[in-house]
Amino acid sequence: MTADLLESQTYLPEQQEQLATIASFLEAHHSKRGELPERRYFLIGAEEHEQIEVPEAIHRVLVQAVAALMAGKAVTLSPTSQKLTTQQAADLLGVSRPTVVRLLDDNVVRSERIGNRRKVLLSDLLAYRDARRQRQYQAIADTSVDVDEEEDPAVVQEQLKKIRKQRAEQRRRDQGI
Numbered sequence: 001m002t003a004d005l006l007e008s009q010t011y012l013p014e015q016q017e018q019l020a021t022i023a024s025f026l027e028a029h030h031s032k033r034g035e036l037p038e039r040r041y042f043l044i045g046a047e048e049h050e051q052i053e054v055p056e057a058i059h060r061v062l063v064q065a066v067a068a069l070m071a072g073k074a075v076t077l078s079p080t081s082q083k084l085t086t087q088q089a090a091d092l093l094g095v096s097r098p099t100v101v102r103l104l105d106d107n108v109v110r111s112e113r114i115g116n117r118r119k120v121l122l123s124d125l126l127a128y129r130d131a132r133r134q135r136q137y138q139a140i141a142d143t144s145v146d147v148d149e150e151e152d153p154a155v156v157q158e159q160l161k162k163i164r165k166q167r168a169e170q171r172r173r174d175q176g177i
Contacts, residue, residue: 013074083120110124
């Protein structure tokens with residue numbers, strides 16, 4: 001494997017007809033429940049009997065890349081080490097490095113010290129990110145109210161204030177404050 005394959009690469013949408021064919025194939029394949037107990041994917045070579053089974057994780061990468069390219073978006077593959085620096089962790093989460101350091105100091109995300117540097121396992125960081133997203137989605141759902149056109153805005157405002165207060169109390173309980 002050449003070293004340039006381990007560098008970040010961005011792929012731009014090209015050849016929409018070919019992408020459409022691949023997308024149609026993938027869609028048809030997903031919607032059809034064959035007689036096999038599990039789905040299997042293969043890469044086929046140019047010569048007869050040249051094929052290799054593709055793991056499900058690689059297939060998901062292909063499906064996501066094709067969908068993004070079909071939508072006219074560029075796709076970037078960025079190989080990443082399993083252990084990240086605090087700056088890499090911050091970039092992945094979209095927060096500042098001091099925020100990541102605070103998460104590590106508070107043991108919200110596990111880390112290990114290597115010399116005077118900290119390393120964060122990618123799997124731990126992704127688990128934290130997913131949990132954080134779920135909390136955010138739940139907060140949005142919890143703080144929504146159905147509004148009728150005829151409803152008094154003051155009543156709606158009171159409902160939202162009550163919900164925000166409940167969420168703040170729940171957050172304090174969860175943090176042990």
